[in-house]
Amino acid sequence: MKYVDEYRDADKARALAARLARLSQHPWVVMEVCGGQTHAIVRYGLDALLPRSLELVHGPGCPVCVTAVGLLDLAMAIAARPEVVLCTFGDMMRVPGSRSDLFAVKAEGADVRTVYSPLDAVELARRQPDRQVVFFAVGFETTAPATAMAVHLAQREGLANFSVLVAHVRVPPALEAIVASPDCRVQGFLAAGHVCMVMGYAEYEPLAAQYRVPIVVTGFEPLDILQGVYMLVQQLEAGTARVENQYARTVRREGNVQARRLLETVFATVTREWRGIGPIPNSGLALRPEYSAFDAAARFGIECPPEHQDAGCLSGQVLQGRIKPPQCPAFASRCTPEHPLGATMVSSEGACAAYFRYRRPAAADHES
Amino acid sequence: MLLAHGGGGRLMSQLIERVFVPTFANPYLSRQHDGAVVRCGSVRVAFTTDSYVVQPLFFAGGDIGSLAVNGTVNDLAMCGARPQYLSCGLILEEGLELEVVRRVAESMQAAAGRAGVQLVTGDTKVVERGKGDGLFVNTAGIGVVESELDIGPEQIRPGDVVLLSGDVGRHGIAIIAQRESLQFEGTIESDCAPVAEEVLALLAAGIEVHCLRDLTRGGLGSALVELAERAGACVEVCERDIPVREEVRGACEILGLDPLYVANEGRFVAFVPAAQAERALGVLREHAGSAQAAAIGAVTAAGSGRVLMESAVGGQRLVDRLSGEQLPRIC
Numbered sequence: 163m164k165y166v167d168e169y170r171d172a173d174k175a176r177a178l179a180a181r182l183a184r185l186s187q188h189p190w191v192v193m194e195v196c197g198g199q200t201h202a203i204v205r206y207g208l209d210a211l212l213p214r215s216l217e218l219v220h221g222p223g224c225p226v227c228v229t230a231v232g233l234l235d236l237a238m239a240i241a242a243r244p245e246v247v248l249c250t251f252g253d254m255m256r257v258p259g260s261r262s263d264l265f266a267v268k269a270e271g272a273d274v275r276t277v278y279s280p281l282d283a284v285e286l287a288r289r290q291p292d293r294q295v296v297f298f299a300v301g302f303e304t305t306a307p308a309t310a311m312a313v314h315l316a317q318r319e320g321l322a323n324f325s326v327l328v329a330h331v332r333v334p335p336a337l338e339a340i341v342a343s344p345d346c347r348v349q350g351f352l353a354a355g356h357v358c359m360v361m362g363y364a365e366y367e368p369l370a371a372q373y374r375v376p377i378v379v380t381g382f383e384p385l386d387i388l389q390g391v392y393m394l395v396q397q398l399e400a401g402t403a404r405v406e407n408q409y410a411r412t413v414r415r416e417g418n419v420q421a422r423r424l425l426e427t428v429f430a431t432v433t434r435e436w437r438g439i440g441p442i443p444n445s446g447l448a449l450r451p452e453y454s455a456f457d458a459a460a461r462f463g464i465e466c467p468p469e470h471q472d473a474g475c476l477s478g479q480v481l482q483g484r485i486k487p488p489q490c491p492a493f494a495s496r497c498t499p500e501h502p503l504g505a506t507m508v509s510s511e512g513a514c515a516a517y518f519r520y521r522r523p524a525a526a527d528h529e530s
Numbered sequence: 531m532l533l534a535h536g537g538g539g540r541l542m543s544q545l546i547e548r549v550f551v552p553t554f555a556n557p558y559l560s561r562q563h564d565g566a567v568v569r570c571g572s573v574r575v576a577f578t579t580d581s582y583v584v585q586p587l588f589f590a591g592g593d594i595g596s597l598a599v600n601g602t603v604n605d606l607a608m609c610g611a612r613p614q615y616l617s618c619g620l621i622l623e624e625g626l627e628l629e630v631v632r633r634v635a636e637s638m639q640a641a642a643g644r645a646g647v648q649l650v651t652g653d654t655k656v657v658e659r660g661k662g663d664g665l666f667v668n669t670a671g672i673g674v675v676e677s678e679l680d681i682g683p684e685q686i687r688p689g690d691v692v693l694l695s696g697d698v699g700r701h702g703i704a705i706i707a708q709r710e711s712l713q714f715e716g717t718i719e720s721d722c723a724p725v726a727e728e729v730l731a732l733l734a735a736g737i738e739v740h741c742l743r744d745l746t747r748g749g750l751g752s753a754l755v756e757l758a759e760r761a762g763a764c765v766e767v768c769e770r771d772i773p774v775r776e777e778v779r780g781a782c783e784i785l786g787l788d789p790l791y792v793a794n795e796g797r798f799v800a801f802v803p804a805a806q807a808e809r810a811l812g813v814l815r816e817h818a819g820s821a822q823a824a825a826i827g828a829v830t831a832a833g834s835g836r837v838l839m840e841s842a843v844g845g846q847r848l849v850d851r852l853s854g855e856q857l858p859r860i861c
Contacts, residue, residue: 163776163779163780163783166779166783170842170843171843172842172843172844175843175844176844204847205841205847206841206842206843206845206847207841207843207844207845207846207847208843208845210845210846211843211844211845265532265533265534266532269531269532269533278710278712278785384841384842384843385843499540500540500541500544510786518850519848519850520847520848520850521847521848522848522850
C-alpha cells in the first residue's frame, strides 16, 4: 500500500538498525511517549533490532489507560439512565471502572454505542431529539479538536439533547511530570507525532531546554520509529538537547492552527487526575464557561460512590516507564485481557496489552 | 453473557470448554472441529449446524441467506465431506416485510445451487416485535465423506505447510463499512462463497490433507491459534506472504484493525505435508475462488501450541487469540 509499505521495508529497517548500532557508544534510556508507538515496537519486534545498550521504556500516551476511574464510573452512571444514549470510542468499552465496564453496563440494558467520531454522536442527537445523547470524550490533543467541533456545532444549532463528558488530556504536562520526578531514568523522548500534528512542537522546546533532554517528534511506522531513535541517539551521543522533527511529512512546528484555535475557544486547561499516576496540573481539558450547557456531568448531576481501584495493579508505574509490564506480579496471572485489573491491559494502546498479546509465551518460556 | 462470548475469541472458547463440552460430553464434540463426522451404517457422514444473526441483513457481496448456506457448506467441506442436504430454520420478527423474507429465501436458493446442495427441510417461527433483530437464520447440513483421510487438528505434524486459500479480511470490512456507513474508494465486497469444490479437488488429487479450517469470525489469527493449541504444535507464518487486498489494508489502517483478526466467509487454511505443498497450491489455484492461494508458513515443532509471525520488517511476534471482538482504537 502506497505511503505505508515504504515505511515497513525490511532491508531499510536492518540498514538503519546497523547504522544505529555503530552510532550508539553509551547505554541510553529513551521513552516513546505514545501507546501507538509502543504497539508498533512490540508488534514489529523493533526492540530486537536495537543495540542491547539502548533501553526503550514505554510512556503514558494511552488515553484509555490514563482516564481516571472516577470519570469512568461517572460515564457508566450516566449511561445507565433510561433517557441516555452514551457514545464513545470502541477502545473505552472494556476498560474497568470501580465495579464494571461499559460492555457490562450495555449488557444490563444501557444504550451504549461505539462511534468513530464525535460528529456521529451529534448526528445521532439531531436524528433522535427525544433521547439525551452524551459523548464520552477521551483522548489526547489528537481527538480533542473533533470534540471541540462537536460542541461548537451543537451550540450553533441549539442542540439541547447533546452533551459531552470530557476526559481529554494533554501530553506536555505529563512529560514534564515524568522528567521532573527525582527518580526519572529517561534521557530522551520520542514525542507522539499525531499529537504534534495538531499542536505543533513549539511547546516542547522549553521542556527540552529546561530539563536538558532531547525530544524527537516521531511517526508510527517501523522506519519512523527507528529513525526517531537514531536522531535521539545522535543528540544523546553529541550531548545536545533540542526538539527535532522526524515526522516532517505530517508535522509542522506551528501544528494545525485552525484546530488549535478551536481547542482554545472551547476548552480551558485544568488539573486532571491520571489513572495510576495522580493529579497533574494543567494536564486536562474542560469546557469553558460559555459552553457549560453541554457539560454532561452538570446536566445529569450524578454523584458517584467513591472509586475503587485494585491495589495489585501497577499500571501507574508502567505508564511512567518505571517498570515493564512483565515486572508487575499480576501480569498474565491475576491480570489478563479478559479480567484486566488496569486499563493498560485493555486498550489497544496499553503497554500491558501489547506485551500480553505479542510477547507473553516467549517471556513465560524464558522464565521456565 | 457479553457479546464477546459469541465473538470467536478467548471468551467464547472458555464458554465452550467450561459449559458445553463437559455437559454434552462425547468424543465427537470434544474434537471441537467445524462439524462432526459420524457413521451411518457403512457411510461416513459429516454433520454441522450454524446460526446467523448478521446486521445488516444485506451487504456488499452477500446477505444473511447466502451467508447461512455457504457457512454450513464450508463447515462440511472442512470435514472433507461433499455437502449435500441442508435444513433452514428462520426466526422472523413481527413487522418484517415479506419482501425481505422473499429476497433472503431466493438468495439461499441461489447459493445452494452454486454449492450443489439442496435445502430439504425447514422451520419458521415469528417472535414479537422487539424480541428479534429482523431475521435470524439457522442452517444445519450433512454431507458424505468419501475420502478415507481423518482430517482434524490432531493430524497436524511438524513439517506441514500452511496453505491459505486467498486474501483475508474482506467480509469483516464489508460488514463494518455497511454498518457504519463508511465510504471507501470503490466497494469492498464480502468474500462470501462456498469452498467445497476446492477442498474436494485437493482430496481428489491425492493430497494427504492433515487439517482444514475455514476462517470465520476471529479471522486467520484466531483460527491458527486454535489449531496450534489443539495440535500442540508451533506454527510459524510470515506476514508478507498473507494476501490482503489493498483496499482492505487501507480500511484496516484507518480503523485501527488488524486484518489477521477480521472475519472471512470464503477462506480456509489447509495443513498439508511439505512434499505435497507445491502440488496442492497448484490444485487450489486452478479454482477461481482460490486463485490467490498462498503458502503462508509451516509447522515447526511439536509441543508448544503457539503461533509466531515474522513481521513485515523482519522482527518476530506472537499471534494471540483476541479476547472478544476487535475494538477500533482512539488515535
